[in-house]
Amino acid sequence: MKLSHRVAHRYLKARQDRELIAQANKIYKDLVQYITKTDISQMALTNKLEPVAVGRVYWDEVEGEGLPLVRFSKNTPHSNSDLSFIFHVGGTKTYMGTQNQSSYIGVGMRGYWVEGETLQDQILYVLKKERGDIIHEITHYLDYVRLRRGHQKAKDSYKTPEEDRGGYFNHPLELNAYFIQALSGITEDIEEQILFVGKGGRVNDHQVAVFSISEWLDQYGNNFSKFLKSFWVKAPRNFKTMLTPENKKRFEKRVYDTWDKLQRQMHQIKKELISSNDPAALLAF
Numbered sequence: 001m002k003l004s005h006r007v008a009h010r011y012l013k014a015r016q017d018r019e020l021i022a023q024a025n026k027i028y029k030d031l032v033q034y035i036t037k038t039d040i041s042q043m044a045l046t047n048k049l050e051p052v053a054v055g056r057v058y059w060d061e062v063e064g065e066g067l068p069l070v071r072f073s074k075n076t077p078h079s080n081s082d083l084s085f086i087f088h089v090g091g092t093k094t095y096m097g098t099q100n101q102s103s104y105i106g107v108g109m110r111g112y113w114v115e116g117e118t119l120q121d122q123i124l125y126v127l128k129k130e131r132g133d134i135i136h137e138i139t140h141y142l143d144y145v146r147l148r149r150g151h152q153k154a155k156d157s158y159k160t161p162e163e164d165r166g167g168y169f170n171h172p173l174e175l176n177a178y179f180i181q182a183l184s185g186i187t188e189d190i191e192e193q194i195l196f197v198g199k200g201g202r203v204n205d206h207q208v209a210v211f212s213i214s215e216w217l218d219q220y221g222n223n224f225s226k227f228l229k230s231f232w233v234k235a236p237r238n239f240k241t242m243l244t245p246e247n248k249k250r251f252e253k254r255v256y257d258t259w260d261k262l263q264r265q266m267h268q269i270k271k272e273l274i275s276s277n278d279p280a281a282l283l284a285f
Contacts, residue, residue, distance in 0.1 A: 014257035021184045022191065024138040028131065031085055035123050083141060087123050089113055094133040096140040103144060105137045132234065136181040143173060169242040178239060179251060183258060185234035186227070190216050190262070197269055198278075207280040210273065213266050214284035220263065227259045228252060 084104040091108030098104075112126045127134065144151045151173070159167040168174060189212070196209035220227045232240055243251065273281035 010253070010257045011261065013254065014261045017180070017183065017254060017258055018187070018191070018261070020139065020142060021180055021187060023142055024135050024180060025184060025188055025191075027083070027138050027141075028127075028134060032124065032127055035120060035127070038120075087126065094130060094137055096137040096144075098144060103141050105134065105141065107134065132181050132185055135184050136177045139177040139180040140173065143176060166242055166244075169239060170244055170247055175247060175251075178235060179254060182231050182234040183255065186230045187258070187262065190266075194265070194269070197273070210278070210280040211284045213269060217263070217266055217270065220259065221267070222263075224256060224259050228255055231255050 084102065086104055086106040087109055088106055089109050091106060092110045093106070093108050095106045096103065097106070107126060107130060109122065109126050112129065113122060147154070154171070154173050158171055158173065161168045169178070193209040193212040196205040197213070198206060220230075240248065270281065270285055274285060
């Protein structure tokens with residue numbers, strides 16, 4: 001059956017949303033893996049005032065405050081521009097900015113800092129607790145790389161929450177970042193499990209993936225309203241109430257399109273596994 005242009009466009013947008021989430025999740029996971037495997041205490045003493053280099057962590061100071069920062073930088077497949085992650089011991093906000101050809105994401109650690117614990121453990125703890133906000137800022141970075149001139153044009157009409165709270169939450173750049181933040185929160189695990197189905201890896205990975213798909217279908221497969229409710233739970237508190245009726249409707253259509261593609265894909269996986277007499281599938285479904 002041939003899809004109408006409107007439906008085909010919505011399916012394309014849903015695929016793009018899933019791809020954007022995958023890109024944001026990968027950058028986040030690369031950062032966690034890097035911090036996990038790097039001896040920050042040794043590397044923090046090097047490159048004190050030199051430009052950010054790929055894979056380097058070093059101490060710097062915030063002008064006027066004298067507080068230490070830790071920067072992680074890596075070239076991404078999306079751009080030749082460096083992306084730095086700055087962990088601000090005295091900061092309270094997560095934010096994204098650009099300077100020349102480099103982009104940076106700052107992560108405030110105030111409220112999480114515990115004297116006596118290693119810097120590495122504290123950064124990993126903040127990454128876990130602030131995952132949603134970090135995905136939000138990574139989305140801003142990806143939009144900046146993807147849109148370039150369009151991003152700057154959108155920034156010209158940008159309002160901070162202090163200037164115009166409603167205008168801030170309904171701004172196109174914030175709408176997309178909050179959407180990806182919330183949707184990533186409820187699709188990250190299942191998207192990862194889909195990749196393990198029948199890929200010739202460890203048998204246990206395949207089995208876990210099949211049972212995860214079975215559980216997801218039981219929970220969400222025929223229940224979009226439950227999926228939508230989970231989406232709003234992952235969104236910031238009161239965010240839903242700040243949206244205009246038009247933007248709320250657009251959000252819910254985007255959520256539906258992603259849910260629809262996911263459940264169709266998993267029903268197809270289920271059908272193929274059962275027809276091939278897959279042992280895990282025969283137990284799971």
